[in-house]
Amino acid sequence: MEYKDYYKILGLEKTADTYKIRKSYRKLAKKYHPDVSKEANAEERFKEVKEAYEVLSDPAKRSEYDAMGSGGFRGGDPFRQYQGQGRPAGGGYDNSSGFSDFFDTFFGRDSFNGGHRRQKPEPQTATISLDLEDIFEGASKRIRIQGGDSVQVKIPKGIEEGKKIRLTGKASNGGDLLLQVHINKHPKFRVEGKDVYIDLPIAPWESALGGGVTVPTLGGSIKLTIPAGTKSGSKMRLKAKGMPGKNVGDQYVVLKVVTPPAKTDEQRAFYEQMQELFEWDPRET
Numbered sequence: 001m002e003y004k005d006y007y008k009i010l011g012l013e014k015t016a017d018t019y020k021i022r023k024s025y026r027k028l029a030k031k032y033h034p035d036v037s038k039e040a041n042a043e044e045r046f047k048e049v050k051e052a053y054e055v056l057s058d059p060a061k062r063s064e065y066d067a068m069g070s071g072g073f074r075g076g077d078p079f080r081q082y083q084g085q086g087r088p089a090g091g092g093y094d095n096s097s098g099f100s101d102f103f104d105t106f107f108g109r110d111s112f113n114g115g116h117r118r119q120k121p122e123p124q125t126a127t128i129s130l131d132l133e134d135i136f137e138g139a140s141k142r143i144r145i146q147g148g149d150s151v152q153v154k155i156p157k158g159i160e161e162g163k164k165i166r167l168t169g170k171a172s173n174g175g176d177l178l179l180q181v182h183i184n185k186h187p188k189f190r191v192e193g194k195d196v197y198i199d200l201p202i203a204p205w206e207s208a209l210g211g212g213v214t215v216p217t218l219g220g221s222i223k224l225t226i227p228a229g230t231k232s233g234s235k236m237r238l239k240a241k242g243m244p245g246k247n248v249g250d251q252y253v254v255l256k257v258v259t260p261p262a263k264t265d266e267q268r269a270f271y272e273q274m275q276e277l278f279e280w281d282p283r284e285t
Contacts, residue, residue, distance in 0.1 A: 004102045006052035006065065014066070018057070025053040051099050060168045061107060068106070121175030128153070128165065128179040132186045135159055136218040136243060145170060145177060153179065158245030160193060188216055194249030196242045201258040202226065215253055217241045224253060232257035 007014050010024045032039060032046040039045065055061045128143065138157035144150045151170055159165070161183050170177040183191060190197050200215060210228035214221050217238065224236060234255045242249025262268040 002102065004048070004051070004100060006055050009048050009052040010056065012056075016056075021053065021056050025049060025057070029053075047100075051103050054099070055103070055107070063168070065106070121171065121173040123166075123176040123178050124171035124173065125164070125178045125180055127182050129182045129184055130155060131184050132189060132191065133218065135181075135183065138244075158194065158243040158249075160243075161191065189218065191243065194243045194245060194247060196249060196251045197254060198251065199254045199256050201256050202230075204257055204259055206230075207232065207255070207257045217251055218243075226255065230255055 007016070010016075010021065010028065012020060012024055016024075028049045029046065031037060032042045032049060034043045034046055037046070055065050126145065130139075130141075134141070134155055135158065139155040140152055141155060142150050142152050145167075149170075151167060153165060153167065156165070159181055161181060163181050165179040165181065167177040167179065169175070188198055196218060198216065200213065202213065206213065206226055207230050208228065210226050210230065212223055212225050215224045215238070219241065222238070222241075224238070226236075232255060236253045236255065238251040238253065240248045241251035260267075262271050
């Protein structure tokens with residue numbers, strides 16, 4: 001059985017992207033369409049172009065085709081052949097699927113059966129737990145999936161809790177595996193959508209007098225100026241310091257006034273002096 005070079009049929013390099021594949025297909029399909037073409041072998045070429053596009057435009061089929069390569073295809077390979085179905089030994093299109101014997105032999109189990117497209121297996125879902133830093137930076141991690149196999153997973157920057165990463169054809173039933181993202185609890189930060197929150201303790205004098213403090217962010221520490229008279233629970237916004245993505249999030253610093261304990265007589269006396277000096281009831285309002 002003749003190996004079909006789908007890249008050569010479409011006049012493409014193996015590095016061609018989706019745009020180039022679609023552009024070449026449209027051009028050649030128009031050129032060889034039997035209704036308009038005057039080429040001697042127009043119908044055969046049109047079928048070849050259509051078949052090449054069917055494979056190269058489908059990420060799963062293209063990946064399998066690339067992995068096989070011309071040197072890896074053996075026309076008599078038993079796990080690829082469909083025997084006893086009356087197909088001719090050549091590379092023609094005399095079969096019910098409308099595609100060549102090469103296509104039906106290699107993709108037949110997953111693509112066509114008796115001229116009808118097989119139903120794609122249902123996707124399966126699993127959970128992937130990720131650290132916040134991996135999501136912020138974007139990462140590539142090798143994980144073990146169902147069946148004991150390990151795969152490399154690319155973590156998109158800024159992916160949100162509950163979103164899914166699709167691994168084409170990696171489910172145990174041959175369908176797609178959907179990895180639902182779970183973000184591990186972080187000791188400092190919490191995430192709400194694309195925004196990041198952090199509770200920052202400040203001293204009473206920083207609250208009353210204002211001043212500069214150092215604030216951690218996922219991208220590194222920065223300096224923040226606290227206005228005088230800032231109350232506990234106040235939020236300060238750090239623009240575009242949240243999770244990355246098409247819509248970049250912000251970071252919110254929630255200020256928490258923490259009162260130091262009076263451990264010595266001198267410190268206790270200081271608090272008593274404050275009590276007399278301020279004559280202030282925090283519950284008045």
